[in-house]
Amino acid sequence: MDGDRRETYLKQQLLTEILSRNPDLRGAKVLQCTLRMPQSMDGFMATIYNLEVTFRETGCSESKDLNILIKVMKGDEDFRRQSLGLILFPNEINVYRNILPAFKQLITDSKSSIEAGTWCPRIYYSEQGSFPGYSDQFETILAMQNVQCLGFVSGPRLDLDEDHLTLMTRKIAQFHACSYALRILNNQKLNQLVEAIIPLNFIQDGKIFFESCDLVFRYTQERMYKYFDANTELVADTNVRADIEMLRKIYGSEPSRLMQRCLEQDDVYSVILHGDYNRNNVLFKYQNETPVDMIMIDFQENRFGSPALDLSFFMYMNMTEDVRERSWDRILRCYHQELFECICKITDLPADDVRLEPYSFESIMLHLNDYLAYGAMIAVKFLPVMMGLPEEVELIVHYFHNDIHADGFKEIIQKSGGDVANRRIMSVVSHCSRMGYLKFLWK
Template sequence: MNYNESELKSWLDSCLKKNLLEIRVTLVGHSAKGDGYMGDIFFVHVDGKAPHGGPQTLDVAVKCSKDSDVLRKFSPMKIFFRNEKYFYERVFPTFVQFQTNRGVKNAFGGVPKCYGTLSGDRDVLVFENLAKRGFQLWDRKRPMTRGHVELVLREYAKFHAISGALQDQEAEKFGELVGHYDIFRDLGRGENPMVDALKNAIDEMGDLLKNELEEWVLDKWRKLKNDCETIFQDLMSFQGFKVVTHGDCWNNNFLFYCDERNNPIKVSIIDWQISRLASPILDLSHFIFSCTSENDLNDLTNILEYYHKCFSDFLTQMGSSENLYPKTQFFEDWKKLSKFGIMLTSIVMKICTAEMEEAPDLAKSAENGDLKVFQFEVGNKKLLRQRMRAIVRCASQNELI
């Protein structure tokens, strides 16, 4: 990871000008290979002067597109960063104002503060460094506890419900906000390179689970490979209940704050680069199948009902009817669309169970002209097999594949 202090200071001068003057920067850390971010992240301590007073400090996380001309040429980095900037500059402030106007208690606010953004050769977003407030990642190699799972589901329920209430009560405003909020349209609706990656990973997981599950279950899993294009087409053409989604719901995009007994009491959701208007089932299926334990997968119906109750309660708190998205429709959509999250686990579980040195290096792969970044070996086959076995069994038992 290339680090240029003068360039970093220049970015922060621009993004923090409302908060700090005459700044001095000290690099205190950076993201590591295997963290899974679509850019570089620098953690920086900033000393300066408050606009109307004495000395002041800030601890920030600086997210920027990778310093690679080849990577920018071969991947849609600018589109991803532009999408995330739009979320922080337009979507989230609108959601905050809507909740404020309705006097909502325990409002959704589970995203880090964004101090500013820049566009140029390298796109930049500057956030508060939540680690300095005690927020931590959950170990990606372990399924989350039920407490972590319910905390995330509650925040997703609030976040999705804001879309429902806003489009119910201020349809024109919501339409203007999300009318063009479709990153897949911006990326182009032609050939999807992710489909080939998923097909390869589905085959790989099928081979990994040979002799671990009944053959008829594995046959259902392998048939997902033939359904990849259809599943993506169904998602793109879906005309049912839609909300603004997070889009990237794996372990490393949740930061938790715990009490003295290590119980999670707050969560902050990060990385909104592929946020878009879509069914909330996409966020739910991605998160549930990527992050929950075998015990919780065996309790899938109760987990889904917990989300829907939180969603309905928050809808009514904002002044809309829970009938905007009835439970029957919610479960019908789950049956239709949850294959999305199930498919993704064939790739996500490899990243979750890989050692740092095994994980793919996106920039290096692009510079070498090799874009098959997810075809890598995981050393801990036992852990990968254990996680995937529970997922495939759950999907089969619930007739989702």
């Protein structure tokens, strides 16, 4: 019965709201409406519906098609509370309702050439609260354009080449630039946007706040240290070995404390973040097999903090060792060039204006170096899952949804992906050390 209730709500009440709220759809007559739940789009914490609508505009004889993806929270109240869904999903709604419109208005007012309309899918509806026609729980409902119809598709499963990485770098630089421009032009507006973000902490009031995340961090870092101890010959650099030992000494039993340290905020460099910026949460458009455009989705882990969090996430997760060694510095320079140019365009300030001094390449890099370790620790956590066999991933998802404290959860997390994943994790942490991103351990 719940399934029938939800289908009726989405096909009738929600569709009516969508048509009435979007000026170009207002007054349209629905000719046909189909609701599906594509298994290929099923989310880890969200249920995804595909609403396909055929309609006719007032005064027109030809029909048109509308393809909408609807995203709602999965699970009962306990699951949503334990997985922090009651923070993640409202924050995503806030991004689409308030943050992105404010950024786009900022760019429109500046009359700059930045194409903010290409950052994300078109949003038809974004609300949270009580929806009695859908369920008796608190819900968030997000209805967006299915951009697969525009040719946007998932990229390679894990490893990205320079073309993909450059697109991701430029888009996130444009997004971050809006926070810096607002700080220069209208700090009050920036503060209002930031205050509406529900804090997503690893530790809060001295206690572990994100329990499921903490467990996975502990299990995967324990795995890393075991592999390090058994294969010390893989880390020939004595400075790297010293960094790993210091990392274990300070944060080995409390990895969430390290992650919380990465969430430090300041009044100069903190920006509104995507928060989960990696290949999983972007879609690419191709011409002759070359990526030519990219769109961002899934802002659930939206935060306010160092831009290093977004940058280091996809750089450590989605770059092979070869690409990392060849392109790391180029990607950072690409990020800064796009960031600085966008700040100048939005603020209409010359590059030598004193207000832009904190955003010079040297100043930005000094800041980023203190927080780029975030992505390395995220990679230690997620790479084993991304590199696991399908049956390993299925088992991890099962435990995550049913019993994260089961012995089997720790066992599968620590073996998923095998030695191939172990070697990649070790190469990530070694690179992080060689680049000087672990120097904060010795202060």
